[in-house]
Amino acid sequence: MVQPVIVMKFGGSSLATPERIRHVAQRIARRRKDGYDVIAVVSAQGDTTDELLERLRAVAPNPPAREVDMLLATGEQQSAALIAASLSALGIDAISLTGWQAGIATDGNHRRARIHTVTPHSVRRALSAGRVAVVAGFQGISGEFEVTTLGRGGSDLTAVALAASLGAGCEIYSDVAGVYTADPRIVPDARVLQEISYDEMMELAAMGAQVLQGRAVEYAWHHGVPIRALSTFDDSPGTLVREGSTMERVQAVTGVALDRHVSRVLCESVPDRAGTAAAIFGGLAEAGVNVDVIVQSPSREDRTDIAFTVSDEDAQAAFEITKSLLQRLGAEGATLDPNVAKVSVVGAGMLSRPGVASRAFRAIADAGVNIIAISTSEIKISCLVRRDGAEASARALHAAFDLALESNPS
């Protein structure tokens, strides 16, 4: 009889200590006992990735991306070996596999490689032999046989890609109980959602919700892999991410997201002619900078102001690039404001409900916070605010849309 296959992915904080490693091994053992063939995908332990980057920057302030990948990939390889050994100590047959051993083939784009094929022969062989396959997440191998990594949170993507390739279920374990209506550290009455659709989850992830990586959700959506996000440390059911129900949605808004790690670049008095925006954002894209909210002011005397946000991480690079681009364009110059935050409401239900935007703006205003810029999609409304007003805005939105109630009337 063929057993069902499940991919269980464990994040870094779930693996941070020897006790937690042993606890994770026991959770995997339980799943084995339940009758599943298990593939475990693991992140690097605790703060390993940051520590490795620190060690690297101490010898090379601007290390080549190739060497960053070579270094960082060791973190997940270590976790995989530790979990496999810990399973063996429980009498569970297990082997660890690196990304290349597990058949995770990517393009050659170091630090943010994209998976192009998954050929999990060795994983299948391990399962057939009755073993747990423990796969190092976050990493793959390029066509040139170079070690690549998949970007922050990339172990989620490894898990989803393996689940898609093997027709398996996918469970993402972390130190939070699932997907919340808002960050419970900021909004005390936030609660765990039972379900959320892929599109809503992607918006939440893009808006800074850390529980699942956005690209992993996108991959899962594309391949029809349901993901359950749940806690390593308790037995609550967590949140199921899956194709949205076709029935009319009860709620306009599913959750509130807050991203405090954004900076704003303002390009002042840019010549308002065709190709200006393309030149700026093309130049940034070439440098690998992801730009988020873009706002262009109405033109005045053939001049316009263009503002955009980037992650704090990319801010300095984006600022330097923008300044040199603007010089060539004959613009006045650029300023960098690192003191902003983005607060968003997300919900597929807002498609069919008017008035969601105005209710959101009103809630933020009533909290005494000024909105600097607005960006909307079909299922999301994001407001840029000063960083010191961000948490109050999130709480105000959570309350305004009654998100603390299981079946809110919004």
Add this chain to the structure above:
Amino acid sequence: MVQPVIVMKFGGSSLATPERIRHVAQRIARRRKDGYDVIAVVSAQGDTTDELLERLRAVAPNPPAREVDMLLATGEQQSAALIAASLSALGIDAISLTGWQAGIATDGNHRRARIHTVTPHSVRRALSAGRVAVVAGFQGISGEFEVTTLGRGGSDLTAVALAASLGAGCEIYSDVAGVYTADPRIVPDARVLQEISYDEMMELAAMGAQVLQGRAVEYAWHHGVPIRALSTFDDSPGTLVREGSTMERVQAVTGVALDRHVSRVLCESVPDRAGTAAAIFGGLAEAGVNVDVIVQSPSREDRTDIAFTVSDEDAQAAFEITKSLLQRLGAEGATLDPNVAKVSVVGAGMLSRPGVASRAFRAIADAGVNIIAISTSEIKISCLVRRDGAEASARALHAAFDLALESNPS
């Protein structure tokens, strides 16, 4: 014009801190400037290997050898990435390579794999492109595509194997200035040898001299690769290990070695019949235990005592195995004495000189130390002594053979 190729191997203590990493990168840069194509082979930083083993044992007291290799191999991979990045920071083009990327193919014997072929396509490609190839030492890949490691000091072997494969010179850098006539921490007037033959170096390495791994010396001998052992931290010329001169040797003894990490197993009253020794040492070999000095007492009433030494690391396992073997053989039992040490004199010159052994025994006796057992080869005399008499014995031997003098008359 084809440039000469040199392999430079750096040990863990040469890479222990960011400052040392940068220092090593500068040494490599200097060699590039001298006009060499450089392959750098690196060990894990400082105590990384021991720390990783500790982390592993915290979750699995008896970890599978396969997972030990998977875990330990990350140490060298990290060093390689750090050195490659540090070279890049100096403006030197460099790439790191894992063992498998460098084409180090081994058998599947985890933790002590043997290299069977070296296919350094990627190393050659890097050199042709004007790059330094920084290879993670100590590791390879088996025919099953599993990560393997080459045993303690295995990075030396990686360096020698690459040098042999590429027709390159081989330099082994460490925190000591070369091969000494004795350990200078114990024998204050010990000096660095200018040259030593492969066979002498192998005996010294086997006897506990840490400066070069014995298997690496054996491989170098077999493939005719001269090795220079020298210090990372000064510019002294170190010691050249090469085929011995055919001219008559001036010295009977080249060096004194001291190994304090040995234990002695005594098998008491073993039935003295054919096959007894074969059964004991066959059983130990099967378990992968390396046995060193073996002494069998003259038989008394069809019974004999057999004693042997093993490394402290293997002592407990060897003792348990021996006890169970002896039970089957009808022997009285075994005792384990962890309190012994082995002191040796090594020199190809002793072949043609009588009286070396007696002079060695006299020196130890005059130091007031009792000899427990003796083992000799054509170019080596080893004496087992109590651990607390070991250092005095080494000093006595060093003085007796005038090793402090550049051209001693012994």
